[in-house]
Amino acid sequence: MATSAPAVTDAVIVGAGPVGIYQAFQLGLLELGCHIVDALPHPGGQCVELYGDKPIYDIPGLPVCTGQQLVDGLLQQVRPFAPPMHLGQLVSTLERQDDGTFLLSTTAGIRLKTKVVFIAAGVGAFLPRCPSVDGLRALASTQLHFSLDALQARGNAEHVLIIGDNEDALQAALQLAQTPEQPGRAKPVVTLIHRRDAFTAEPATQRAFRDAVASGALRFLSAQLTAVDVKTDAQQGVQKGVLQSVSVADTQGAVHTLAVDQILVLQGLSPQLGPVSGWGLAMQRKMLQADPATMATSAAGIYAVGDIAHYPGKKRLIACGFHEAILAAFAAAHHIDPQRRELLQYTSSSAHLQALLGVENTAGS
Numbered sequence: 516m517a518t519s520a521p522a523v524t525d526a527v528i529v530g531a532g533p534v535g536i537y538q539a540f541q542l543g544l545l546e547l548g549c550h551i552v553d554a555l556p557h558p559g560g561q562c563v564e565l566y567g568d569k570p571i572y573d574i575p576g577l578p579v580c581t582g583q584q585l586v587d588g589l590l591q592q593v594r595p596f597a598p599p600m601h602l603g604q605l606v607s608t609l610e611r612q613d614d615g616t617f618l619l620s621t622t623a624g625i626r627l628k629t630k631v632v633f634i635a636a637g638v639g640a641f642l643p644r645c646p647s648v649d650g651l652r653a654l655a656s657t658q659l660h661f662s663l664d665a666l667q668a669r670g671n672a673e674h675v676l677i678i679g680d681n682e683d684a685l686q687a688a689l690q691l692a693q694t695p696e697q698p699g700r701a702k703p704v705v706t707l708i709h710r711r712d713a714f715t716a717e718p719a720t721q722r723a724f725r726d727a728v729a730s731g732a733l734r735f736l737s738a739q740l741t742a743v744d745v746k747t748d749a750q751q752g753v754q755k756g757v758l759q760s761v762s763v764a765d766t767q768g769a770v771h772t773l774a775v776d777q778i779l780v781l782q783g784l785s786p787q788l789g790p791v792s793g794w795g796l797a798m799q800r801k802m803l804q805a806d807p808a809t810m811a812t813s814a815a816g817i818y819a820v821g822d823i824a825h826y827p828g829k830k831r832l833i834a835c836g837f838h839e840a841i842l843a844a845f846a847a848a849h850h851i852d853p854q855r856r857e858l859l860q861y862t863s864s865s866a867h868l869q870a871l872l873g874v875e876n877t878a879g880s
């Protein structure tokens with residue numbers, strides 16, 4: 516299959532957390548274009564994923580804002596530069612080309628050719644938690660899913676196993692159990708398992724779930740997945756594993772075999788360093804070693820900013836990440852064009868910067 520030509524850009528930012536977004540803003544002020552990629556389906560990194568509605572009190576000049584409000588402000592600030600954002604996908608490969616540029620590819624098949632790379636990967640990519648059971652991961656996207664939408668996109672499911680105890684898991688179970696009978700479309704048999712007979716979903720959802728179990732609309736087992744039974748089929752000459760059933764062990768240790776053709780795992784997300792650790796960059800305690808003057812990593816043209824960066828005295832705070840993004844932007848501009856003379860300009864007084872930002876120049880330059 517022919518692959519299309521990669522999109523060409525000055526910079527790629529790996530991670531759309533607060534520091535990645537601010538990196539794009541700083542690059543915009545230096546007239547460098549960029550693309551941003553994040554594994555999450557929305558920008559904001561830890562601020563949105565872990566504490567979107569909680570207050571932050573130590574952002575300079577903002578006495579209090581929530582994680583989501585901070586990210587909304589950052590997105591508004593970067594809007595004049597409109598960096599393309601590729602969300603819901605992991606940057607999986609990063610290769611240096613013979614001409615000194617880099618080629619990055621994502622798990623969604625996007626390819627980007629860039630002069631410099633900023634790794635703003637925080638504590639890692641937020642990826643779905645999944646039980647570690649032999650053969651399970653290999654079923655991903657055919658019979659293993661991490662969202663109800665993805666499961667429903669597969670069409671007819673006869674026996675669905677849901678793993679999880681949170682709001683999403685119980686809501687998904689209820690929604691699937693309420694699927695109306697349709698001609699030619701079987702109503703799925705839905706089983707939810709969780710290792711304890713207690714849930715973290717909202718109380719009202721828990722009540723609705725328990726009612727549905729009591730009425731026989733769906734089944735609950737206090738159990739853990741222990742094995743998947745996969746039959747290998749040859750289809751059009753390709754060996755393919757097809758899920759037949761699963762084994763689950765209940766709290767007494769008894770093993771049950773359940774006929775299952777689709778598994779939906781809804782156990783939340785956890786950060787995983789993933790591909791970043793395989794790009795050959797010098798690391799220290801799961802962080803990328805960076806020069807604190809330029810945020811350059813051990814590879815020329817690749818910069819580390821925010822929580823992923825390590826140097827003596829590093830503090831994993833948002834304000835520190837913002838500072839690093841400024842230093843990295845200037846260093847990258849010099850790397851791209853060593854002849855370029857970069858005068859420090861103020862947004863409060865530079866007509867040029869104000870023109871880039873599309874704001875009215877009221878102060879003169």
Ligand code: FAD
Nearest residue numbers: 530532534553554560561606636637639640641821822833
């Ligand atoms: P992150 O916010 O972690 O974002 C990194 C992004 O990179 C993620 O979205 C991830 O999915 C993505 N990513 C990683 N690898 C890849 C890849 N290969 N491909 C695609 N995407 C990838 N700091 C403060 O200053 N003040 C506070 O009050 C404060 N409170 C906090 C409260 C909590 C509960 C936590 C957990 C942290 C708090 N912090 C606080 C720390 C702050 O959230 C971090 O310093 C900040 O989020 C770092 O931003 P970042 O952009 O470097 O990384």
